[in-house]
Amino acid sequence: STQCNFRYCVEITKMSSGAADLRQRKKENCTESDKMAPEERNKENSKLGRSPKYMLIQRFAKLFFGCLAAVTSGMMYAVYLSTYHERKFWFSSRQELEREITFQGDSAIYYSFYKELLKAPSFERGVYELTHNNKTVSLKTINAVQQMTLYPELIASILYQASGSEEVIEPVYFYIGIVFGLQGIYVTALFVTSWVMSGTWLAGMLTVAWFIINRTDTTRIDYSIPSRENWALPYFACQVAALTGYLKKNLSCSAEKFCYLLVSASTYTFMMMWEYSHYLLFVQAVSLFLLDSFALAQTEKVHEVYKIYLLSLFLGYLLQFENSALLVSPLLSLVAALMLSKCLQMNMKKGTFMSRLLKVMYVYLVLTFTVTLNFLLKMFVPHKENEHLLKFIEVKLGLNTTKNFTMNWLLCQESLQAPSQDFFLRLTQSSLLPFYILVLIICFFSVTQVIIRRICGEPLKETVKLEDGRIGERPEIVYHVIHTILLGCLAMCLEGMKYLWTPYVCMLAAFGVCSPELWMTLFKWLRLKAVHPILLALILSMAVPTIIGFSLWKEFFPRIMTELAELQEFYDPDTVELMTWIKRQAPVAAVFAGSPQLMGVIRLCTGWMVSSLPLYNDDDLLKRNENIYQIYSKRSAEDIYKILTSYKANFLVIEDSICNEVGPVRGCRVKDLLDIANGHVVCEEGDSYTYSKYGRFCHEIKMNYSPYVNYFTRVYWNRSYFVYRINTVISFQS
Numbered sequence: 075s076t077q078c079n080f081r082y083c084v085e086i087t088k089m090s091s092g093a094a095d096l097r098q099r100k101k102e103n104c105t106e107s108d109k110m111a112p113e114e115r116n117k118e119n120s121k122l123g124r125s126p127k128y129m130l131i132q133r134f135a136k137l138f139f140g141c142l143a144a145v146t147s148g149m150m151y152a153v154y155l156s157t158y159h160e161r162k163f164w165f166s167s168r169q170e171l172e173r174e175i176t177f178q179g180d181s182a183i184y185y186s187f188y189k190e191l192l193k194a195p196s197f198e199r200g201v202y203e204l205t206h207n208n209k210t211v212s213l214k215t216i217n218a219v220q221q222m223t224l225y226p227e228l229i230a231s232i233l234y235q236a237s238g239s240e241e242v243i244e245p246v247y248f249y250i251g252i253v254f255g256l257q258g259i260y261v262t263a264l265f266v267t268s269w270v271m272s273g274t275w276l277a278g279m280l281t282v283a284w285f286i287i288n289r290t291d292t293t294r295i296d297y298s299i300p301s302r303e304n305w306a307l308p309y310f311a312c313q314v315a316a317l318t319g320y321l322k323k324n325l326s327c328s329a330e331k332f333c334y335l336l337v338s339a340s341t342y343t344f345m346m347m348w349e350y351s352h353y354l355l356f357v358q359a360v361s362l363f364l365l366d367s368f369a370l371a372q373t374e375k376v377h378e379v380y381k382i383y384l385l386s387l388f389l390g391y392l393l394q395f396e397n398s399a400l401l402v403s404p405l406l407s408l409v410a411a412l413m414l415s416k417c418l419q420m421n422m423k424k425g426t427f428m429s430r431l432l433k434v435m436y437v438y439l440v441l442t443f444t445v446t447l448n449f450l451l452k453m454f455v456p457h458k459e460n461e462h463l464l465k466f467i468e469v470k471l472g473l474n475t476t477k478n479f480t481m482n483w484l485l486c487q488e489s490l491q492a493p494s495q496d497f498f499l500r501l502t503q504s505s506l507l508p509f510y511i512l513v514l515i516i517c518f519f520s521v522t523q524v525i526i527r528r529i530c531g532e533p534l535k536e537t538v539k540l541e542d543g544r545i546g547e548r549p550e551i552v553y554h555v556i557h558t559i560l561l562g563c564l565a566m567c568l569e570g571m572k573y574l575w576t577p578y579v580c581m582l583a584a585f586g587v588c589s590p591e592l593w594m595t596l597f598k599w600l601r602l603k604a605v606h607p608i609l610l611a612l613i614l615s616m617a618v619p620t621i622i623g624f625s626l627w628k629e630f631f632p633r634i635m636t637e638l639a640e641l642q643e644f645y646d647p648d649t650v651e652l653m654t655w656i657k658r659q660a661p662v663a664a665v666f667a668g669s670p671q672l673m674g675v676i677r678l679c680t681g682w683m684v685s686s687l688p689l690y691n692d693d694d695l696l697k698r699n700e701n702i703y704q705i706y707s708k709r710s711a712e713d714i715y716k717i718l719t720s721y722k723a724n725f726l727v728i729e730d731s732i733c734n735e736v737g738p739v740r741g742c743r744v745k746d747l748l749d750i751a752n753g754h755v756v757c758e759e760g761d762s763y764t765y766s767k768y769g770r771f772c773h774e775i776k777m778n779y780s781p782y783v784n785y786f787t788r789v790y791w792n793r794s795y796f797v798y799r800i801n802t803v804i805s806f807q808s
Contacts, residue, residue, distance in 0.1 A: 152258035263311035306348035371549035411443030486742035489570030513586025520546030543598030668727035708766035
């Protein structure tokens with residue numbers, strides 16, 4: 075018994091010491107990297123005959139000029155956007171009403187709430203009115219902060235009032251200035267990411283050049299300034315830059331902590347700025363999961379990022395008024411499944427049959443846990459916010475068909491179509507796509523080689539040297555390869571996803587052509603002997619981006635200068651006249667009905683209540699939009715009257731551009747979609763015909779005959795708009 079007790083004590087001692095080792099492993103790694111890095115650098119410097127002081131000055135100069143170039147690039151891009159916006163809209167010479175008309179659709183709604191916050195007697199009162207808003211949509215009280223993710227407007231209003239800018243700058247300039255500044259941060263973050271990956275800030279300069287030249291496909295800032303993605307994506311770019319540094323090997327402890335804190339802060343901020351942010355973080359989590367599955371990165375670092383996701387989801391759920399969409403998000407299910415699977419692996423005794431089986435079945439286990447957990451959460455957590463997205467995906471993938479107006483209208487939107495050939499042609503003309511494909515192919519095959527070596531049991535090198543030609547062993551490179559492939563697959567399905575993918579195409583392509591390691595990897599495969607491969611790799615990493623830069627400068631710089639010098643004009647007199655008439659003639663308590671896009675502009679420019687909004691994350695608003703769009707269908711005057719009065723509407727605005735729409739794609743016009751939804755389409759011998767015993771309402775009401783004049787009275791019209799008062803007392807005329 076004494077011998078057994080002794081063995082038991084020994085085992086307990088070993089287990090406790092092993093646990094202590096695990097707890098201190100991260101700290102030891104930091105300490106070792108801090109100690110080893112200077113020693114290795116000193117040895118290398120002594121071989122080259124350089125003093126540590128000389129190397130310190132050289133590193134400081136490189137860092138200083140790189141940071142200066144990054145910040146300057148961001149500031150110049152922000153100034154460029156501001157100048158282009160001024161030239162396009164003549165913003166400084168416009169009246170306030172004409173400026174506000176430039177905000178269209180959902181952008182008008184976001185800016186209108188910013189105005190309301192500034193008009194409130196106090197910030198607290200303004201927030202209360204937004205969270206209990208009953209003055210925007212008729213017969214509906216909404217929490218606008220939660221439903222429309224108005225945290226950017228809250229922050230902008232606080233900064234405007236706290237900085238004392240009321241007497242210095244107008245609210246609209248302050249608002250768009252913040253957005254343009256964030257775009258500058260976006261560009262700076264992409265610059266830093268390519269710089270960290272390649273080791274030279276020349277890659278950052280090339281990234282910025284490609285980003286600006288392909289601005290049509292990298293950002294929507296030109297025509298939708300207040301959109302949520304313009305506020306959110308700069309923070310995601312900062313998170314990606316910090317994550318790139320965090321995943322690097324042999325990182326000093328202080329640098330690792332800084333990157334970790336930046337990843338944490340930017341992840342949470344990104345989640346608060348955009349309601350769909352958790353879907354993009356889900357794609358990132360899948361990339362990290364694959365990176366960890368092939369044992370190409372430190373597991374502890376990847377799991378620290380998972381914990382950041384969980385913390386951000388938890389805080390987001392609390393501060394977004396218990397947003398149930400975050401609880402049923404695939405991100406939460408995936409991260410929970412990953413943590414659970416890893417816990418099972420760690421608790422299983424190593425070397426046993428079950429531990430080996432779990433290692434082989436790890437991917438299957440995670441996928442099973444993810445799907446099961448997500449299914450259970452959706453069963454027990456009430457949620458409605460994103461159900462229409464799932465229906466849309468089903469129809470988009472051909473798994474289902476529908477006559478529903480909203481679904482078919484979404485499918486007809488250009489951003490939800492497959493990308494056109496013009497998109498690929500533009501990327502090719504700027505030389506971005508060819509170099510991206512070259513870099514991606516080299517990195518992909520290098521990563522594949524590393525994975526095969528790992529399967530065969532070969533360990534990864536602690537430090538990958540230039541002469542090794544193994545760029546696929548760098549975890550941050552593997553992450554970006556996986557991430558850009560996943561985003562590229564989404565962009566090939568939905569053109570709107572190109573605004574997420576193309577910026578990282580610019581960054582990856584610029585990193586590749588400026589990286590000596592990438593060229594060295596290629597030369598290792600080609601087995602060059604005539605020329606020293608290291609020397610050639612160093613030469614090409616400088617020569618190729620220089621040649622690309624000069625060619626881009628020669629071809630595109632004159633175009634950009636011409637674009638800035640050209641005075642464009644945005645003039646919409648009909649809309650200005652309509653808004654002026656509403657403010658002067660319509661009763662203050664009036665409710666307007668019309669297309670959701672126009673209702674957003676009316677709400678911003680006049681402050682009058684509307685019956686619908688251009689928002690697509692609420693089932694009730696989607697149903698309202700479909701019902702009010704019936705004014706362009708073949709329905710009777712009585713039907714339309716009942717629909718409008720059910721929402722307490724007093725005035726109806728008919729847009730001639732929708733009523734007489736001649737779309738490029740037949741079947742995607744609003745009136746065509748309404749005919750399909752209402753069953754007014756008859757198919758005979760392959761041709762489709764519309765049939766109804768009533769004429770199209772928007773045409774018939776202009777004729778001024780019974781029964782239309784019994785229900786509606788025309789009170790204003792111009793070339794584009796017809797306004798009708800909805801009669802409260804119906805007088806039937808013969």
